[in-house]
Amino acid sequence: xxxxxxxxxxxxxxxxxxxxxxxxxxxxxxxxxxxxxxxxxxxxxxxxxxxxxxxxxxxxxxxxxxxxxxxxxxxxxxxxxxxxxxxxxxxxxxxxxxxxxxxxxxxxxxxxxxxxxxxxxxxxxxxxxxxxxxxxxxxxxxxxxxxxxxxxxxxxxxxxxxxxxxxxxxxxxxxxxxxxx
Amino acid sequence: xxxxxxxxxxxxxxxxxxxxxxxxxxxxxxxxxxxxxxxxxxxxxxxxxxxxxxxxxxxxxxxxxxxxxxxxxxxxxxxxxxxxxxxxxxxxxxxxxxxxxxxxxxxxxxxxxxxxxxxxxxxxxxxxxxxxxxxxxxxxxxxxxxxxxxxxxxxxxxxxxxxxxxxxxxxxxxxxxxxxxxxxxxxxxxxxxxxxxxxxxxxxxxxxxxxxxxxxxxxxxxxxxxxxxxxxxxxxxxxxxxxxxxxxxxxxxxxxxxxxxxxxxxxxxxxxxxxxxxxxxxxxxxxxxxxxxxxxxxxxxxxxxxxxxxxxxxxxxxxxxxxxxxxxxxxxxxxxxxxxxxxxxxxxxxxxxxxxxxxxxxxxxxxxxxxxxxxxxxxxxxxxxxxxxxxxxxxxxxxxxxxxxxxxxxxxxxxxxxxxxxxxxxxxxxxxxxxxxxxxxxxxxxxxxxxxxxxxxxxxxxxxxxxxxxxxxxxxxxxx
Numbered sequence: 088x089x090x091x092x093x094x095x096x097x098x099x100x101x102x103x104x105x106x107x108x109x110x111x112x113x114x115x116x117x118x119x120x121x122x123x124x125x126x127x128x129x130x131x132x133x134x135x136x137x138x139x140x141x142x143x144x145x146x147x148x149x150x151x152x153x154x155x156x157x158x159x160x161x162x163x164x165x166x167x168x169x170x171x172x173x174x175x176x177x178x179x180x181x182x183x184x185x186x187x188x189x190x191x192x193x194x195x196x197x198x199x200x201x202x203x204x205x206x207x208x209x210x211x212x213x214x215x216x217x218x219x220x221x222x223x224x225x226x227x228x229x230x231x232x233x234x235x236x237x238x239x240x241x242x243x244x245x246x247x248x249x250x251x252x253x254x255x256x257x258x259x260x261x262x263x264x265x266x267x268x
Numbered sequence: 269x270x271x272x273x274x275x276x277x278x279x280x281x282x283x284x285x286x287x288x289x290x291x292x293x294x295x296x297x298x299x300x301x302x303x304x305x306x307x308x309x310x311x312x313x314x315x316x317x318x319x320x321x322x323x324x325x326x327x328x329x330x331x332x333x334x335x336x337x338x339x340x341x342x343x344x345x346x347x348x349x350x351x352x353x354x355x356x357x358x359x360x361x362x363x364x365x366x367x368x369x370x371x372x373x374x375x376x377x378x379x380x381x382x383x384x385x386x387x388x389x390x391x392x393x394x395x396x397x398x399x400x401x402x403x404x405x406x407x408x409x410x411x412x413x414x415x416x417x418x419x420x421x422x423x424x425x426x427x428x429x430x431x432x433x434x435x436x437x438x439x440x441x442x443x444x445x446x447x448x449x450x451x452x453x454x455x456x457x458x459x460x461x462x463x464x465x466x467x468x469x470x471x472x473x474x475x476x477x478x479x480x481x482x483x484x485x486x487x488x489x490x491x492x493x494x495x496x497x498x499x500x501x502x503x504x505x506x507x508x509x510x511x512x513x514x515x516x517x518x519x520x521x522x523x524x525x526x527x528x529x530x531x532x533x534x535x536x537x538x539x540x541x542x543x544x545x546x547x548x549x550x551x552x553x554x555x556x557x558x559x560x561x562x563x564x565x566x567x568x569x570x571x572x573x574x575x576x577x578x579x580x581x582x583x584x585x586x587x588x589x590x591x592x593x594x595x596x597x598x599x600x601x602x603x604x605x606x607x608x609x610x611x612x613x614x615x616x617x618x619x620x621x622x623x624x625x626x627x628x629x630x631x632x633x634x635x636x637x638x639x640x641x642x643x644x645x646x647x648x649x650x651x652x653x654x655x656x657x658x659x660x661x662x663x664x665x666x667x668x669x670x671x672x673x674x675x676x677x678x679x680x681x682x683x684x685x686x687x688x689x690x691x692x693x694x695x696x697x698x699x700x701x702x703x704x705x706x707x708x709x710x711x712x713x714x715x716x717x718x719x720x721x722x723x724x725x726x727x728x729x730x731x732x733x734x735x736x737x738x739x740x741x742x743x744x745x746x747x748x
């Protein structure tokens with residue numbers, strides 16, 4: 088309060104006690120037409136993404152592209168080293184004895200797919216992000232224990248302090264507060 | 269006793285055994301898992317110092333090995349693969365149960381896996397580290413261990429991609445990397461829990477750094493859950509491929525006793541069998557010392573015991589089928605190799621293997637045994653011993669009497685073989701002790717998600733029953 092300048096507001100944070108409460112609240116916020124908002128839960132609440140009206144993840148496409156890249160690079164490497172760069176007859180087999188190249192092709196396909204899954208997930212989620220405005224809230228840290236939250240950002244075109252607060256209070260929130268940016 | 273044995277609490281909605289025994293809140297789960305790793309435990313120190321002294325044995329053995337070379341081991345001319353490969357296969361196999369629990373049971377929607385997957389995945393990673401130790405040091409010149417990798421070099425030569433040993437390099441290192449990523453992804457939400465509970469700035473920084481700023485956002489969970497499922501889908505064929513390729517190390521050779529097509533499925537079954545035994549060896553004391561009996565319930569132990577019974581019986585079938593094929597093939601070398609296995613110089617190793625792996629698990633048919641933690645702990649030790657002997661029997665009995673009787677010899681390990689094996693257990697247990705001291709041993713977020721109140725359609729006020737439960741609802745419930 089001692090600061091003279093007007094503080095910048097990130098948005099409104101509403102707290103809920105149960106998965107059922109946050110689920111129904113998300114349906115209400117979704118139907119009210121908000122877009123810049125999110126919910127925060129200790130665990131992945133089943134179907135909460137649908138209650139929020141979120142689109143499915145695009146991650147499988149990233150993984151698919153990475154997997155194809157990994158497997159084809161591995162096969163190409165084995166073909167090139169065995170037939171072009173250093174052709175040598177081993178155990179009387181043809182230079183390109185592809186059956187023997189299956190294990191390494193498979194393993195590198197899996198390896199790059201896994202990289203795609205993990206780093207693709209982090210990239211889509213913009214993680215790591217060690218600072219976030221929500222951490223300014225004194226109550227928010229309980230999202231990782233037993234509380235459920237909905238945050239509606241001030242930049243949302245439909246955001247209006249009084250009306251949005253009323254909406255959140257009407258969804259059975261146990262506590263609603265403004266969070267600084 | 270009988271009344272104690274059959275007291276699983278049932279889920280009010282599903283009528284199945286509750287995964288978290290007793291009625292607990294989310295906060296109770298956080299507290300139960302996080303509290304033991306926030307306050308030191310005197311029993312932990314005993315376990316840690318004991319493991320650390322065994323790790324010292326490994327250090328001494330390795331220094332002496334690097335100084336002298338592999339001549340300090342008991343290897344001789346026909347038996348050029350001794351305990352190093354035995355221990356390698358043993359440790360890789362241990363790892364497989366962790367992946368089975370984390371990936372395969374996830375794909376099959378076996379929700380009971382949530383209490384045990386974290387510790388089992390940690391076990392996988394540490395077991396694979398122990399496994400990777402042996403091929404590294406058995407080369408004698410471990411500083412050249414990068415040679416199997418296709419790195420351009422001044423000789424313009426490439427590794428032989430037709431060799432099963434090279435496949436092994438790719439399989440095991442991919443397995444290690446993917447297991448580590450899978451484990452870490454699962455840890456992120458729990459690291460955030462630890463960060464948010466941290467009392468000291470150092471802890472908050474350390475957990476916060478690795479939690480990556482996780483804030484439980486549903487927009488994140490969507491990608492996170494997809495990533496987790498894809499990783500499970502990748503790890504499932506991967507884990508089968510790893511022990512398949514390990515078995516190729518043997519099966520692709522021409523040696524009687526190794527050259528058999530049953531090896532891949534037989535090795536995979538054995539790996540899961542031994543891995544579940546190691547999970548029991550680790551979790552039975554852990555759940556008692558850290559007071560986690562309500563999360564890792566007797567039902568969890570019972571389920572694991574049933575998998576041990578299943579895979580143990582499959583291993584027994586494989587032993588029998590190997591003998592049948594050796595006889596049925598009419599190949600004299602093959603028949604000799606198996607007769608020699610059973611009644612030859614190493615008859616004792618063979619019969620230790622059979623009694624530990626085939627006979628011991630059959631006790632699990634008795635409900636009182638599979639619901640007794642102490643009985644399961646003892647049983648798991650026998651399985652661990654038996655599965656180590658299985659790899660010893662396969663490796664040594666096949667090698668020591670090969671085609672030419674003039675080259676036959678008897679293999680005996682030296683004290684350095686033994687100390688390296690003991691030391692690898694030291695490495696394994698030390699890593700596991702550090703894990704249980706600093707990281708959540710149970711997947712907190714995942715356990716919360718399988719509690720009855722985690723269902724968004726759960727009504728806490730009337731114990732899961734719908735408010736307007738008419739006769740139709742009661743009927744539907746009875747039907748279930």
